Amino acid sequence: MDLFDNLLLGLSTALELNNLGLCLIGVLIGTAIGVLPGIGPIPTVALLLPFTFGLSPPGAMIMLAGIFYGAQYGGSTTAILVNVPGETSSVVTCIDGHEMAKQGKAGTALAIAALASFFAGTMATIVIAVLSVPLSVLALKFTAVEYFSLLVLGLIAAVVLAHGSVAKSLAMVLLGLLLGLIGIDVSSGAARMTFGVAELSDGLDFVPVAMGLFGLGEIIANLERPAERRVVSQSVRDLIPSRADLRAAFPAMVRGTMLGSVLGVLPGGGAALPPFSSYALEKKLAKDPSRFGKGAIEGVAGPEAANNAGAQTSFIPLLTLGIPANALMALMIGALMMQGIQPGPQIMTEQPKLVWGVIASMWVGNLMLLVINLPLIGLWVSMLKIPYRLLFPAIVLFCCIGTYGIANSLFNVWLMMGCAAIGYFFIKIGVEPAPLLLGLVLGPQLEENFRRAMLLSDGNFLVFLSRPISAVLLGVVALLLLALLSPTILRNRKAALAESS
Amino acid sequence: MQSPVTRSGIDWRDLLFGLFLVAVAAGALIATHKLNVGSAADMGAGYMPRAVSLGLLAFGLFFCVRGVRRAGLAQAVQAIEPVQLRPLLAVLAAVGLFALTADRLGLAIASVVTVVLASLATREGRLRETVPFALLLSGAAVLLFIKVLALPVPVWPR
Numbered sequence: 001m002d003l004f005d006n007l008l009l010g011l012s013t014a015l016e017l018n019n020l021g022l023c024l025i026g027v028l029i030g031t032a033i034g035v036l037p038g039i040g041p042i043p044t045v046a047l048l049l050p051f052t053f054g055l056s057p058p059g060a061m062i063m064l065a066g067i068f069y070g071a072q073y074g075g076s077t078t079a080i081l082v083n084v085p086g087e088t089s090s091v092v093t094c095i096d097g098h099e100m101a102k103q104g105k106a107g108t109a110l111a112i113a114a115l116a117s118f119f120a121g122t123m124a125t126i127v128i129a130v131l132s133v134p135l136s137v138l139a140l141k142f143t144a145v146e147y148f149s150l151l152v153l154g155l156i157a158a159v160v161l162a163h164g165s166v167a168k169s170l171a172m173v174l175l176g177l178l179l180g181l182i183g184i185d186v187s188s189g190a191a192r193m194t195f196g197v198a199e200l201s202d203g204l205d206f207v208p209v210a211m212g213l214f215g216l217g218e219i220i221a222n223l224e225r226p227a228e229r230r231v232v233s234q235s236v237r238d239l240i241p242s243r244a245d246l247r248a249a250f251p252a253m254v255r256g257t258m259l260g261s262v263l264g265v266l267p268g269g270g271a272a273l274p275p276f277s278s279y280a281l282e283k284k285l286a287k288d289p290s291r292f293g294k295g296a297i298e299g300v301a302g303p304e305a306a307n308n309a310g311a312q313t314s315f316i317p318l319l320t321l322g323i324p325a326n327a328l329m330a331l332m333i334g335a336l337m338m339q340g341i342q343p344g345p346q347i348m349t350e351q352p353k354l355v356w357g358v359i360a361s362m363w364v365g366n367l368m369l370l371v372i373n374l375p376l377i378g379l380w381v382s383m384l385k386i387p388y389r390l391l392f393p394a395i396v397l398f399c400c401i402g403t404y405g406i407a408n409s410l411f412n413v414w415l416m417m418g419c420a421a422i423g424y425f426f427i428k429i430g431v432e433p434a435p436l437l438l439g440l441v442l443g444p445q446l447e448e449n450f451r452r453a454m455l456l457s458d459g460n461f462l463v464f465l466s467r468p469i470s471a472v473l474l475g476v477v478a479l480l481l482l483a484l485l486s487p488t489i490l491r492n493r494k495a496a497l498a499e500s501s
Numbered sequence: 502m503q504s505p506v507t508r509s510g511i512d513w514r515d516l517l518f519g520l521f522l523v524a525v526a527a528g529a530l531i532a533t534h535k536l537n538v539g540s541a542a543d544m545g546a547g548y549m550p551r552a553v554s555l556g557l558l559a560f561g562l563f564f565c566v567r568g569v570r571r572a573g574l575a576q577a578v579q580a581i582e583p584v585q586l587r588p589l590l591a592v593l594a595a596v597g598l599f600a601l602t603a604d605r606l607g608l609a610i611a612s613v614v615t616v617v618l619a620s621l622a623t624r625e626g627r628l629r630e631t632v633p634f635a636l637l638l639s640g641a642a643v644l645l646f647i648k649v650l651a652l653p654v655p656v657w658p659r
Contacts, residue, residue, distance in 0.1 A: 051650055171522055171560035178529055178553045185546035192546055193532045216592060223588035223622050389626050393619035394638055396592060397612055400599040401642055405652040413600040417593055424589060425521070428581055429514040447549045459542025 007129055010356030014364050019059050019357065023365050026063035030070020031372060034077070035380045037084050038222055038388060039395055041071040043215030045331050046207050047398060049338065050406040057339040058357040064335055065315065065358055066365045068328055069121065072311045073369045076113040076304055077380050080106060089307040092275045096292060096299030103295050107239045112249050112297060113304045114373045115241070120257040120305035121366030124312035127261045128319070128359050132348065135320040138469075139345030144452035145463055147344060149473040151446045154323035156477050157266065159435050166484055169435040176436040179204050180443020187451070199411040206334050206440050208403045208416035213433045214327075215399050216416065217423020219392050239374050249301035252282050256302035260309030265316050266325070274310035275303035312362055319355045321345050327434035330441040344445075512568045513581050519564030526558035591622035607657040608647065612639035 013019060033044045045064050052060035075087030080097035093113065100109040142150070159169040182193045183203030194200040241249070259281060260274035282302040283292045292299050314325040315332075322343035324330040333343045341351060348355050373380070403412045426433050457463035465471045529550060536547030595618040602611040616635035620626040646652045 167560070167563070168518065171518075171557065171564070174553055174557045174560065175522070175525065178525070178550065178557060181550050181553065188537070188546040190536055190546035192536060192550055193529060195532065216596070220588045220592050220622075223592075224582075224585045387625075389620065389623050390630075390634055392622070393595070393616040393631070393635070396595055396619040397599075397615050397638060397642060400596055400603070400615060401608070401612070401646050401652070401654075404599075404603055405646060405650075405654065408653050410600050410604060413596060413603070417596040417600070420596065421589075421593060425517075428584065429517050431514075431518055450549070451544050454541050454544060457542075459540055461541065 003129060003133060006133075006352065006356045007360060009352060010129075010358075010360030011364075013058050013353050013357030014062065014361035018056070019062050019361065020364070022055065022059045022063040023066050023361050024368055026066020027070035027073075027365050027369050027372060030067040030072075031074035031077075031369065031380065032383065033067070034071035034074020034087055035383055036074075036386070036391065037078060038219070038391065040087060040214065040218070041068050042328055042331065043211050043218075043395075043399065044071075045328060045335075046210035046215070047402040049207055049331065049335055050402060052335060053338055057336070057341055057351070058354045060335055060339060061332065061354060061358045062361040062365075064332060065362060069308060069311045069362065069365065070369060072308050073114065073117050073373055074380065076117070076300075077110060077373070077377070078384060080109045080113065080300075081381060082384060089275055089311070092279045092303040093300060095279070096294075096296050099293065099295035100297070100300065105295070108241045108245055108297070109300050110377060111239050111241045111374060112245065112301050114370055115246075116249065116253045116256065116301040116305040117308040118366050118370045119253050120260060120309040121312060121369075122363055123257045124261055124264070124309040125359060125363040125366070127309075127313055128316055128362070129356075131265070131316055132320050132355070132359070135316070136345070136348035139321055140349065141469060142345040143467075144449045144456065145467050146470045146473070148446065148449040148453050149464055149470040149477075150321060150323060150345075151442055151449065153473045153477050154317065154321075154325075155435075155438060155442060155446075156480060158325065158438055160480050160484060165431075168431050172431065172433065172435040173439040176439020176441075177443040177446065178439075179209070179436070180440045181447065186448070197411070199407075199409055203444070204440065205406065205412055205415070206331070206437065207406055208412040209419050209440060210327075210331060210437055211399045211403060212416040212419025212421075213423035213426070213436070215395065216420035217427055217433070219395060220420065220424045221427045222388070223392065239377070245297055249297050252278075252298035252302035253305040255281060255285075256305030257309045260306035261313045263306070264310030264313030264325075274306035278302040278306035308366075315358070315362075318343070319358065320348055322347055324438060324441065327437045330438045333441050510569075514568070515564045516568030517581075519561045519566075519568055522557050522561030522564065524561075526554045526561055529554040530558070587624075588622040592619055595619035595622075603654065605658065607655045609639050609643055609656050610658065612642045 014023065029044065029048070030041065033039050033041060045067055048064065048067070052063065055063070071087055072089055075085060075090035076093045076097065079085050079090040079093035080101050083094050083098040085091040085094055097109045097113065100106065155173050159173060160166055180203070182200055184190070184194075184201045185192055191201060256274075256278040259278050263274045263277060279299060279302060282296075282298045283289050286292065286296070286298065314329060317323040317325050318329045318332055322333065322345060324333050336343045341347070341354070399416065400413055403416045404410065406412060423433060453463060464474055533547050533550040533554070536550065537545030538547040538551055539545030541548075595615045598618055599611050599615040602614060613635045616638050617628075617631055620631040620635075643656055647654060647656055
């Protein structure tokens with residue numbers, strides 16, 4: 001049993017004392033930033049990246065992964081208690097979750113959310129373990145040609161399936177690719193777009209870029225909105241749900257998990273899309289849809305399960321093929337590269353301890369989250385009482401110190417400042433910055449594989465079509481782009497995204 | 502969130518994004534014009550920058566044209582919400598101030614001034630509250646980043 005051996009290897013890695021500790025730190029930080037609205041997992045992971053440098057590769061990835069799925073748990077706490085989504089993925093939980101809280105059932109809602117997340121997390125871990133093996137076998141056949149096509153597919157699919165205008169997102173990918181080209185060209189040694197700045201010769205560091213675009217840009221835009229008044233009035237009781245509640249919630253959990261697992265694997269998926277789809281599904285299946293919006297327990301269980309399952313299965317493309325499904329996974333790629341690990345299809349065979357350790361740690365982490373969330377709920381509630389006027393200067397400070405600390409370089413702080421201004425500009429003109437980060441991280445690999453493929457084929461572009469795997473991958477790209485042009489899909493996509501925004 | 506709708510035919514969101522892209526692409530083309538482009542089989546350092554910049558330029562022009570020519574379309578054009586200078590300038594200045602002071606004055610002092618300046622971004626801040634808070638954060642930052650995480654940053658002026 002290959003799978004069994006792999007999982008055992010993973011568990012033994014995840015249960016090492018060091019890694020258990022890192023996993024706990026990760027999920028604690030994740031829950032904290034999940035609970036706090038106004039700071040998301042992307043700037044947090046960017047901020048912590050520099051400090052994972054000294055850790056072992058599995059330890060670093062286990063901690064960063066914990067932040068991501070921990071944030072999904074924390075986000076729902078805020079959604080239920082304050083009716084403010086702690087994360088974008090918990091927007092739907094506000095609807096019925098907060099309604100339940102108003103009816104005095106906050107404890108039940110929180111418990112159901114946590115149980116649904118735990119159930120989904122467990123199932124998604126199994127999905128990852130099962131799917132990883134065939135994908136990695138396929139990946140062994142990859143050369144530079146296939147890998148280039150795969151990178152193109154990853155980038156295009158991430159753009160098509162994510163939020164926002166497709167044309168603008170494509171332009172952002174190109175912008176990211178261009179920024180990724182900054183630095184000394186590896187094969188010729190020529191300096192490209194460094195403008196004589198010594199710090200740029202190693203390329204643009206993506207940590208300050210991510211922190212500026214996602215962290216600081218967001219803060220500036222948040223400050224323009226009138227301050228929200230958060231009311232966390234009621235005490236949380238009855239954390240153990242009744243048998244009837246469980247019976248009502250369980251089928252929704254199962255459906256949410258399945259939906260989330262599938263949507264999470266798709267590039268551009270991750271944690272944002274699944275909860276909306278799950279909510280729509282539950283409402284459609286319900287005998288009495290009018291209960292939704294008035295505290296229906298399925299409306300909490302389904303989306304919560306879906307967002308957790310999606311958050312976890314979005315690791316599949318990363319762990320098996322080295323392709324990030326969303327901006328956060330792009331940061332994970334960056335973390336791997338900092339550890340000296342080349343992300344790509346060979347990663348599963350070359351780094352089994354890392355891949356399976358991370359997979360097993362997700363289940364361990366989910367167990368920790370269940371314990372952290374239910375009994376310690378009071379702690380998280382008290383965190384919600386920190387006003388934003390105190391919170392944001394602290395985030396600004398930590399971003400500054402973090403960027404400065406990466407390479408002890410003040411240049412990075414200036415770079416972050418510039419990116420903050422640009423990030424604010426992007427928010428103002430309604431452009432999604434995530435594709436830029438994908439392009440920036442994948443740019444160097446895209447160029448290298450393109451170059452190698454062209455060298456092999458003697459400059460013949462048809463090589464991408466004459467190799468079967470590559471041709472199929474590019475065929476999917478073409479289908480995706482064609483499908484976008486078809487008017488019905490265009491309309492449906494617009495409707496689906498409008499509903500979710 | 503629904504933004505106000507204007508009736509002037511120009512979609513400023515598209516136009517500004519387009520102009521931004523054109524500017525970046527032009528800058529990149531100028532910065533890399535001396536690099537050897539080579540051929541597809543033997544790419545020089547300038548091949549990819551040239552290809553990507555040209556793509557970017559095309560996108561930029563497309564958005565410029567689309568932004569200006571929205572007039573004839575039935576679609577409502579979303580206006581950009583007015584820019585508020587206070588949060589923008591305060592946050593950017595706080596980061597800049599950190600960059601200027603961290604090396605010379607050390608992390609302890611740089612943290613305090615950064616936090617105080619950043620909290621000016623909102624009118625809600627009161628100095629009576631922010632100053633003690635900044636001192637507290639500064640202490641925490643020194644402990645966390647220098648003592649625990651061992652960042653090579655000076656604590657005090659040198």
